[in-house]
Amino acid sequence: MASFSEIVEIIQGEQRGLNVPDQQVHQLFYDTRLIANGKGGLFFAFSGLKEDGHRFIQKAFGKGVNQWVISDPEWAQWLENKGSQNWVLVKDVLQAFQTVACQHRSQFSLPVVAITGSNGKTIVKEWLSQLLGSDFFICKSPKSFNSQIGVGLSLWNLSPGHTLGIFEAGISHAGEMKNLRRMILPDYGILTSLGPAHEEGFASIEEKLIEKISLFSGASVLILSESLFFRFKDIIVGQLPKIKIQTWKWQQAGTEFIHHFNGMQNKFELPFSDVASLENIGNSISTSILLNVSIPDIQNRLHLLSLPEMRLSLKEGINNNILIDDSYTNDLAGLEAALQFATLQRKAGQDLVLIISDLQESLLTNDDLNDRISTLSSNFNVSKIVTIGQQFSDVKKLKISFHRNFKSTIDLVQSNIIIDLRESILLIKGARIFGLETLVKAWQKKVHGTRLEINLDAMVNNLNFYKSQLPQGTGIMAMVKALGYGSGGEEIARILEFHHVDYLAVAYADEGVKLRESGIMLPIMVMNPMPESLQSIFDHNLEPEIYGFRILNAWIEILKYHETKNWPSIHIKIETGMHRLGFFVEELPALCVILQKNLQLKVATVFSHLAGADDDHLNDYSLQQIETFEQACLILKEKLNQNFRKHILNSAGILRFPQANYDLVRLGIGLYGIEVNSWFQNQLQPVSTFKTTISQIKKLKAGQTVGYGRQGKLLKDSEIATIAIGYADGFKRDFSKGAANVKVKDQWVPVVGNVCMDMTMIDVTGINAEEGDEVIIFDDAESLMKISRAAETIPYEILTGIGHRVKRIFFRG
Numbered sequence: 001m002a003s004f005s006e007i008v009e010i011i012q013g014e015q016r017g018l019n020v021p022d023q024q025v026h027q028l029f030y031d032t033r034l035i036a037n038g039k040g041g042l043f044f045a046f047s048g049l050k051e052d053g054h055r056f057i058q059k060a061f062g063k064g065v066n067q068w069v070i071s072d073p074e075w076a077q078w079l080e081n082k083g084s085q086n087w088v089l090v091k092d093v094l095q096a097f098q099t100v101a102c103q104h105r106s107q108f109s110l111p112v113v114a115i116t117g118s119n120g121k122t123i124v125k126e127w128l129s130q131l132l133g134s135d136f137f138i139c140k141s142p143k144s145f146n147s148q149i150g151v152g153l154s155l156w157n158l159s160p161g162h163t164l165g166i167f168e169a170g171i172s173h174a175g176e177m178k179n180l181r182r183m184i185l186p187d188y189g190i191l192t193s194l195g196p197a198h199e200e201g202f203a204s205i206e207e208k209l210i211e212k213i214s215l216f217s218g219a220s221v222l223i224l225s226e227s228l229f230f231r232f233k234d235i236i237v238g239q240l241p242k243i244k245i246q247t248w249k250w251q252q253a254g255t256e257f258i259h260h261f262n263g264m265q266n267k268f269e270l271p272f273s274d275v276a277s278l279e280n281i282g283n284s285i286s287t288s289i290l291l292n293v294s295i296p297d298i299q300n301r302l303h304l305l306s307l308p309e310m311r312l313s314l315k316e317g318i319n320n321n322i323l324i325d326d327s328y329t330n331d332l333a334g335l336e337a338a339l340q341f342a343t344l345q346r347k348a349g350q351d352l353v354l355i356i357s358d359l360q361e362s363l364l365t366n367d368d369l370n371d372r373i374s375t376l377s378s379n380f381n382v383s384k385i386v387t388i389g390q391q392f393s394d395v396k397k398l399k400i401s402f403h404r405n406f407k408s409t410i411d412l413v414q415s416n417i418i419i420d421l422r423e424s425i426l427l428i429k430g431a432r433i434f435g436l437e438t439l440v441k442a443w444q445k446k447v448h449g450t451r452l453e454i455n456l457d458a459m460v461n462n463l464n465f466y467k468s469q470l471p472q473g474t475g476i477m478a479m480v481k482a483l484g485y486g487s488g489g490e491e492i493a494r495i496l497e498f499h500h501v502d503y504l505a506v507a508y509a510d511e512g513v514k515l516r517e518s519g520i521m522l523p524i525m526v527m528n529p530m531p532e533s534l535q536s537i538f539d540h541n542l543e544p545e546i547y548g549f550r551i552l553n554a555w556i557e558i559l560k561y562h563e564t565k566n567w568p569s570i571h572i573k574i575e576t577g578m579h580r581l582g583f584f585v586e587e588l589p590a591l592c593v594i595l596q597k598n599l600q601l602k603v604a605t606v607f608s609h610l611a612g613a614d615d616d617h618l619n620d621y622s623l624q625q626i627e628t629f630e631q632a633c634l635i636l637k638e639k640l641n642q643n644f645r646k647h648i649l650n651s652a653g654i655l656r657f658p659q660a661n662y663d664l665v666r667l668g669i670g671l672y673g674i675e676v677n678s679w680f681q682n683q684l685q686p687v688s689t690f691k692t693t694i695s696q697i698k699k700l701k702a703g704q705t706v707g708y709g710r711q712g713k714l715l716k717d718s719e720i721a722t723i724a725i726g727y728a729d730g731f732k733r734d735f736s737k738g739a740a741n742v743k744v745k746d747q748w749v750p751v752v753g754n755v756c757m758d759m760t761m762i763d764v765t766g767i768n769a770e771e772g773d774e775v776i777i778f779d780d781a782e783s784l785m786k787i788s789r790a791a792e793t794i795p796y797e798i799l800t801g802i803g804h805r806v807k808r809i810f811f812r813g
Contacts, residue, residue, distance in 0.1 A: 001025060002104070004042065004067050004086050010103045011069070011096040013088035015076060020066060020084050027379060028097070028156055029065060030149060032056045033498055034340045036380040038065030044097045045070045046149070051500055053093070069096050094148060101152035101183045108158050112165040113287060114184045114219070116177075116212050117192030120280045121146060121168040124192055127284040129166060131301050135293055136164040142337035144457065146170035151180050157336075164291075169215050172468075174202055181215045188290065189216035189243075190283050191224040194232070206235060213239055221246055223286050225279060226260075248286040250278060261286045266295050268302055281305075304432065313453075313811035314345060314491065316445045319422045323444060326429040327436035335373075335429060339380040342427045344498050345491075347519045351383035353421055355439070357409070357430025358389030366390075370397040383424070388412055388434055409434050413442045445807075450692040450725045452802055453809045456495050458685035462671050463499055465683045466654060474661045475502035477647060479668035481511060481527065490518040491810050496671075497522050502664060509533035512542040523604070525571050528581070534558045538568060543604060547573040547581035552591070556598055569604035572644075574632045576608040576625040585632050592639035603644045605664060606633055613653035614676040622653070626660045652676045674781050674795050681781055688784075690777035690802065692725040694744070697764065697771055705753070706761050711737055712753025719765045723775050726758040730802035731777065734791035735760070743776035743783070744769050 002010070005022045026040040030053060035041065043065045045053035054072045061082070068079060068087040079085040090096040113128070115121045122144045129138050139162040141154040146168035154167050169180040194209055202208040209232055216222050222240060226249040229236060236245065248261040257268045259282060270281065281302075288298055317323040322345060326338045335356070342352055354377060359369065369391055377385060377400055384402035387393070388409055395403040406412040426443070430436050467476065478501045480493050493504055493515050505525045506512045512524045513536055526537055529544040531554040537544050538558050546552045559567055572591070575582030583591055595601050608629045612618030629648050636644070645663035651670035653660065655677045673686045698720050706712030706720055714720075723742070725731045734740075736755045741748040745767050752761045762775070778784040778798075788795050 002100075007042065007069075007100055008088045011088065011090055011099050013069075013090045013096070015073075015089040017076065017080050017085065017087045019080070020086055022086075023067075025067065026375065028100075028153060029060065030097075032059040032063065034343055035060060035063045035065065036339075036343055037378055038063040040375075040379075041065055042067045042069065044093050045072070045075070046093050046097070047071060069093055097149065097152055098179055098183055101155045104158060105155045105183055105185060108160075108162065108165075110158075110163055110165055111187045111291075112167065112184060113188040113190065114167055114169055114181075114186030114215055115190045115192060116146075116169045116171075116215050117190075118195035120192035120276070120283075121170065123277075123280050124190060124283050125166050125168055127281060127305055128190075128287055130305055131284055131288040131298055132164065132291065132293060133297065133301050135291070135297075137162050138164050138166055140166040141168045142334050144168060144170070145337070148176065148179060151183050155183055171211060174207060174211050177211050177214045181217065184215070186216060186219045187221070188287065189213075189219045189222045190287060191216075191222065191228065192280065192283055194228065206232075209235055210239055216240060216243060219243055221290065223248070223283060223290065225249065225282060246286065246290065248282050250282050252278070257281070259285055261289060264289075268299055270302060313809050315440070315809055316807065317426060317443050318445050319418060321421060321423065321443070322425050323440060324425060324427045325437075325440050326427065327432075327440055336376060338427055338429055339376060339382075342425050343380055344494060346425050351421075351424040352381065353384045353386065353424050353426045354382045355386040355412075355426060355428045355430075355436075356388070356392070357434040357436060358391040359431065366392075367397070370394070374399045384421070386412065386417065388430065388436075409436055409438055413439055418443060450690075450729050451807045451809055453689040453691065453811065454491070455685070455687050455689075456491075456810055458673065458687045459492070459495060459671055460499055461685045462673055462687065463496070463501070463667070465680075466651075466665075466667055466670055469655060469658075470661055470665065471658075473663070475645070475664045477501070477503035477505050477525065477664050477666045478671060479505050479666060480515070481505060481507035490515060490520070491808070492671075493520045493522070494518070501667075505666065509537050509540075509542060512537070513540050516540040516542070523569075525605075538562065541568055543569045543571060545571045545573050545581070548583065549587075549591075549594075552594060556594075556601070559598075559600055567600050567602065569602045571604055572606045572636070574606060574608040574629055576628040576632070576648075577621065578609045578611045578625075580609070582608060583632075585628060585635070588632060588635045589639070592636065595640055603636075603640065603642050605645045605647060606636055607647045607664075607666075608632075610648060610650065610653050610657075613650055613656060619656075622657060626657065629660075655680055669796060672799065674784065684781070686780040686784075688799065689779040690730075690806075691779075692723050692729075692775045692777065694721045694764075694769060694771050694773045694775060695724050695759070697721045697769060707753030708756065709754060712761060714752075717765075718752075718763055719769070720752055721762050721764045721769055721771075721775075723760050723762060724758070725760055725775075725777070726756045728757045728803055729806050730798070731755055731760060732791050732801070734793075735787070740787050740790040743779070744773060 001024050003022050003024050007025060008016050025042045029035050029041045029043040030046055038060060043060045045057060047053060054070060054075050057075055066085050069090060070076060070087060071090055071093050076087060076089045079087045115124055125140055129140055139158050145154045147170060151167060151169060167184050171177050213236060221244045223246045226247040229247045251258040257270045259266050259268060285298060313325045315323040315325055324342050346352055385398055385400050387405045392398060393405045395405055404417060428436055428440055478496045497520055503523050503525055505527055507528050509526050509529055512526050515524060523543060525543050525545060527545045529537055529551060534555055535558055544555060573582040575584045610622050610625055612621055626648060633646055647662055647664035647666060648660055649657060649665045651668045654665050672688060673684045675681045675684050700714055700718055700720055702714055702716045704714050727733050733755045735751050738750040741750050742762055744764055747767050749762050749764055752763050778787050784795050788798050
């Protein structure tokens, strides 16, 4: 760590204000939403295409930050006027931040592994860390911190006790990798893959490869698969002439993984068999061998690997608690990332409880470890701490009023402490050896076993893809109606607010009220307000869509009863051809008269809706609608002395009609990984996985029947599994009698007989299925589209039809 004055010298700012005693910088801040306690932190006011960090200085100031790196002289004056502030003015805040990271990295001579590629970076980093086991004290990127900012934050975690660094590097445009290489300075490099991800930022895949491998220009060794090497041999050898290239290959023989590397052939038993995992583990094993981990140790540790589905996830707990399950990682960097995630989910006034086991891989003394946990707990305003093991057994050392220690997880489960933990966020984190999944299972709310898993990181990826397609100045209104397309309105809204969408939109007032009650502060448009809901809309600062004179007059009546002049804005809907809701163009003069007489009515946006944005055959009609909309906006602009924003495009239209992006676009199904323009589908990631389990398997004879009405007639001896899902969960009766398939053991199998209310039968003959096995209903865009076609419907209906009793599990990574 460095003091503020030392950092000022490092970055050589143009001006500086040193108005408080010099102090050590313990944290680097750039996002006010992740600041729980600003004391001891340094705020970098990054300025990008979409956001200017200087806009958040006042909010950071309110959270206790008093040290700053800025690039706007006006804010330098603002800080100077506040007094008791240390600040430095620079030309480029990002460059200053990376210079600080470079300086911090230069203090350590430990070996460093850098990982890049189109896919697999995070899982290779995690698996490699686990395979290296207790041979090293590792500093690694938290989660997928691999960006221009994320790499610097990862490097800031380096401390004198570390003996190895493992860092990811991700890019999306040419010219970005040189900054990451300058910060990381790797000794070993791993290239995981090369595919279409972020392809839009490069002229060709060859250009992307050259950019990626420039990360390794100063390294001594590059590790990659033999197939990837020979695919791009000339480029790799030409760009990295002085680096030793170490390739590996693999064969699969039954359950054995035969790994060829460095002249050796070794056989490993693996807990998985899919190709992507085999590629990732090949890189991890090869690097472990280079770092002198023995083959027997690698084999022993392979059985303990955390599989990809074991991710930081959000679950509903008993006593109205929310559980954040991070029960498979036990490093300090990961703890900080988990606390940031918990801060994002935390509502005003809600306690944050940290439940943590001994961190067995830490080489810090118990006193130092207690100090680090105390500092992190203070920074994130942790309310209570529950510890398991010996490292934190002295309850006085953690300096927090509520601290309970237990010798084992079983002791904790059997205690009555859960009685004292109500309506809180419980972050559960620790070493696998402590079996904290037992605690999660005990404290998780017992609901229907069928579940919908929502990948928040995938949703952020999709959001960022659409952002990248929009011109500067065009904002995003995110659709979270119908419980966020069935995924869960509050949780989805919170992640969208975190990533700076401009607006949220719901269908009905009660959806907006629920978001307000959960602490969502973004502007929220209500798309189908009823007259009886307008008072509630006003009370909760929601913004109604005004689509006709009846609802307009009702809204005016509501406003008459309120003296405040801070009335919620309204949104004018124009009828351009959807023929659902909205004012016809010929009605606009009369509308303008009313708006001119009622100056308290503030028009936030004027909008319409395309009837066929997803259909090439309706392009002419869509263009006609756009033309009508522009005429309407001209009339309103001429008659009203107000500035309003315009929007007409939904997800389907964003990429197909870029000339009509205007000031806002409405992003809905695209957020959830479905893009009607098939050539862009590979840019999106699947967000939702709908799954259940096998309750029972029966061996039946040919001629027997299955289910109600004896509709499932068996033509041969069969194994029939009953799965815990039915039409009450959203698994439609249309899927009966083989109309739909589900996936068991990576094989698609048909529905047999009629779908019941709570159960469905499937044919698992010949695939060695067992009771308790997982069953996938859909897990990507293709399978969601396939099951939608089986019901002769669209993905919207499938997603929004998933029953409320189906538990939603949110996760990152």
